[in-house]
Amino acid sequence: MTSHITLSGERFSVVYHLTGTEAEARAKAADICLEQTVELPDDLLTGDIRGQIVGRVAWLRQIESGVFEAAISFARxxxxxxxxxxxxxxxxxxxxxxxxxxxxxxxxxxxxxxFRGPRFGRDGLRARLGVPHRPLLCTALKPMGMTAAEMAELAYKFALGGIDIIKDDHGLADQPFCPFEERVKLCADAVARANEQTGRRCVYMPNVAAPADRVLDRALFAKQTGAGGLLIAPGLTGLDTMRQIADDDRIGLPIMSHPAMQGSFVAVAQSGLSHFALFGQIARLAGADASIFPNYGGRFFFSLDECRRLADGAAVEMGHIKPIFPTPAGGMSLDRVPEMRHVYGRDVIFLIGGGLRRHGPDLTENCRYFKRLVEENW
Amino acid sequence: MTSHITLSGERFSVVYHLTGTEAEARAKAADICLEQTVELPDDLLTGDIRGQIVGRVAWLRQIESGVFEAAISFARxxxxxxxxxxxxxxxxxxxxxxxxxxxxxxxxxxxxxxFRGPRFGRDGLRARLGVPHRPLLCTALKPMGMTAAEMAELAYKFALGGIDIIKDDHGLADQPFCPFEERVKLCADAVARANEQTGRRCVYMPNVAAPADRVLDRALFAKQTGAGGLLIAPGLTGLDTMRQIADDDRIGLPIMSHPAMQGSFVAVAQSGLSHFALFGQIARLAGADASIFPNYGGRFFFSLDECRRLADGAAVEMGHIKPIFPTPAGGMSLDRVPEMRHVYGRDVIFLIGGGLRRHGPDLTENCRYFKRLVEENW
Known part of the structure; x- marks a missing residue:
């Protein structure tokens, strides 16, 4: 093997947390350099490959007892x-x-x-919805089992009450009791009808997670039928499928990323991906305009600190890649809005599902209350 | 909400392991029934949805201290x-x-x-390779950084030495120093040339993991250029993308599934997916004919028991869904072949990369030695 490799010299870095003693952490870092590139032990490599393809440890430092942080750079x-x-x-x-x-x-x-990144990002989505300053209001069409007509009736009530984004529950796919095309048509129409009454620009975002050969068709159908955005769970479809629909100029709709099936990446602190990287940086690279995640103190396992770091990742400087909306969800009740407003600031989407049903018998009134709560608390 | 739902009554089940006391496990099981379907608390549901859409706990039993097993059924x-x-x-x-x-x-x-499942499965892949009984021999083209011509030279030597399946390292994509199309053409030609000399039916399996809008093109190009199979990492592309290329009659090639990015699902015993389910059952549903995984005792974290269970999942009865080959890999040396043969039986693919380089200076001779070892030990 006598390869002579001529590269640009441009490199990118990944910062890892490595568990163990300093010696173990150094060994892990050295191993990552090989494992993520050549997948051969160092002694089986020739000079150019060792020098240019294998990753390089830029630095390594202890951050707490038994945990080291290391930056490893790779050739672009x-x-x-x-x-x-x-x-x-x-x-x-x-x-x-x-x-x-x-x-x-x-x-x-x-x-x-x-990478194009989010097509809209925070500013673009705010402009589209006509909501320049306050946090955005979102709710979900559910439960699975309702007909498309019943979903549309719900959507109408929500839109009338002042919700900004009405998304499908991510479990709504193309089930026989609520077929995708019928649902999208009826719900998009219902939201348009409400918008005519309110003068607002509420959008309906249907779920387009689907088999690989149908995702694009669903997204195109949604666009043509008047949906104002799309929901997709990249843990089900693959992250690059979300990137594909975000990049497609025939579609050109804002995208909400749903975390289904991605929980295992953040389940333990010692391995996987950080909330910052997965739901922030990587979601942005893959074209999401909003990143849904389970809020702390709800029915899932994220901590307050993890949620804060996630929100940081949604906005950290990444060149031309736009900042996006952190979208806390998961068993939130309306009475937590003031506290969430305090934690997340104004650039956030509050996604409240069941909690919005529970507040009172009139769903439209509940939405108005939700909107007032948010307007009073920013 | 007054839905009247008429379903077939056909249900499928998922068996979960739940951590905690019995009361906690029962609460978790009840929660899964709601969370995975309606995503609303029970008191917000109407009768038909509660009765037909919400999951049902079929049974729950303790399997060890603090761990319960529960079967939950869902409507098809x-x-x-x-x-x-x-x-x-x-x-x-x-x-x-x-x-x-x-x-x-x-x-x-x-x-x-x-689901069609694996197009070839064990019997189909054996027939295609002309290897009716013994374990199959596999190695990988590496390291990243070599040119396509150098990769082809390696492939030729491996094929001449009697390897059955030569796959790309999963890190070979479409890098400038080794473009996909050039690599596939040169390597497929090199393997064909060796096959003419040996009279055998070695196949080259290029890596087709790629952006969502390019996977199918790469798979079609590989097919047209004489590749005998495909490698894909569904953790990178999405599982359904693997299913899509497995189902496509224009491609019709055997598929090896690579576990990159899937490790987090099996990283801890208390959550995620079992090796049996992910690398066995789910890989089969998604069309893999062989499921690569890191062997116990190599440079990864799988235990002997986890590997055995994985191999069970690759063969467990699943109606018309064919059994597939467990493919242990990851830092294996040739001297472990007898032991691996003992653990996995004859229906296995031994994937040995670096270990095959290390045995001696003549790669073709090393392959012959590998083949003799396997032939002597079954």
């Missing part, structure tokens, strides 16, 4: 501009090794250039 | 025949809750009918 060319291969270099094989967590990505503009 | 219609939505019902939202692990799936033929 190992990724070649593809999100799938970027994910692979960041965490592919080492997802199968213990005590390694991706904390954050440090990507130079030369690599970011390969 | 909640899934509607889509792999993405099946994954969602099995583990979507509850991936975000602690102490819940998917142990195994129990799917009736009425649901399995929606």
């Amino acid at each position: 060319e190992t990724v070649g501009g593809e999100l799938t291969q970027l994910l692979n270099v960041i965490f592919g094989n080492i997802s199968l090794k213990p005590g390694i967590r991706v904390e954050r990505l440090e990507l130079p503009e030369s690599l970011l250039r390969s | 219609e909640t899934v509607g025949g889509e792999l993405t939505q099946l994954l969602n019902v099995i583990f979507g939202n509850i991936s975000l809750k602690p102490g819940i692990r998917v142990e195994r799936l129990e799917l009736p033929e009425s649901l399995l009918r929606s």
Whole structure:
């Protein structure tokens, strides 16, 4: 093997948290450099590959007892501009090794250039909805089992009450009791009808998570039928499928990312991906305009600190890649709005589902109350 | 909400492991029934939805101190025949809750009918390779950084030495130093040339993990260029993308599934998915003919017992869904072949990468030695 490799010299870095003693952490860092690139032991490599393809440990420091932080840089060319291969270099094989967590990505503009990122981002979505300042209000169509006509009736009531974004529950797919096309048509019409009455610009975002050969058709159908955005769970479809629909100029709709099936990446503190990286930075690279996650203190396992860090990742500087909306959800009640407003600031989408049903018998009134609560508390 | 729902009555089950006291496990099971379907508390539901859409706990029993096993059944219609939505019902939202692990799936033929599964399976792949009985021999083209011509030279040597399957390292994508199309053409030609000399039917399996809008093109190009199979990492592309290329009659090639990025699902025993379910049952539903995983005692974290269970999942009865090859890999050396043969039986693919380079200076001789070892030990 006598390869002579000529690369640009441009590199990107991944900051990992490594569990163990300093010696163990150093060994892990050295191993990541090989595992994520050449997948061969060092002694089987020749000079150019060792020097240019293998990752490099930029620095390593202790951050707490038994945990070290290390930045490892990789040649931009190992990724070649593809999100799938970027994910692979960041965490592919080492997802199968213990005590390694991706904390954050440090990507130079030369690599970011390969990605469009969110088409709308915070400013774009605010402009589209006509809500320049306050937090955005979101709720979900549910429960599974209702007909498309019943979903549309719900959507109408929500839109009339002042909700900004009405999304499908992510479990609504193309079930026989509520077929996708019928649902999208009826719900988009219902929201348009309410908008005529209110003069507002509420959008309906149907769920387009679907088999690989149908996602694009569903997204195009939704666009043509008047949906104002799309919901997708990249843990079900693959992150790059979300990127594909975000990039498609025929679609051109805002996208909410749902965390279904992604929980295992953040389930333990010592491995996987950080909330900052997965639901912030990576969601943005993959084109989401809003990143849904289970709020602290709800029925899921995220802590307040993890939620704060997630929101940081949704806005951290990433060249031309726009900041997006953190979207806390998951068993939130209306009485938590003031506190959530305090934690997340104004650039947030409050997604309240069941809690909005529970407040009183008149759903439209409940939405008005939700809106007043948010308007009073920013 | 006055839905009257008429369903088939056909149900499928998921067996979960739930951590906690019996009361906690029962509460978790009841919560899964709601969380994976309606996403509303029980008191907000009407009769038909509660009775037909919400999951049902079939049974719950203690299996060890602090761990309970529960079977929960769901109406087939909640899934509607889509792999993405099946994954969602099995583990979507509850991936975000602690102490819940998917142990195994129990799917009736009425649901399995929606999936073709592996096109070849064990018998089909053996027939294609002309290897009716013994374990199959596999190695990988690496390291990243070599040119396509150098990769082809390696492939030729491996094929000449008697390897059955030569796959790309999963980190080979479409990098500038080794473009996809050039690599596939040169490597497929090199393997064909070797096959003419040996009279054998070695296949080259290029990696087609790629952005969502390019996977199918890469798979079609590979097919047209003479590749004998495909490698894909569904953790990077989405599981249903693998299903899509497995189902496409224009492609019709055997598929090896690579576990990159899937490690977090199996990283801890109390949550995620079992090895049996993810690398066995789910890989089969998604069309893999072989499921690569890190062998116990290598450079990854799988235990002997987990590997055995994984191999069980690759063969467990699933109606018309064919059994597939467990493919242990990850830092294996040739001297472990007899022991691996003992653990996995004859229906296994041994994937040895670096270990094959290390045995001696002549790679073709090393392959012959590998083949003799396997032939002597079955």
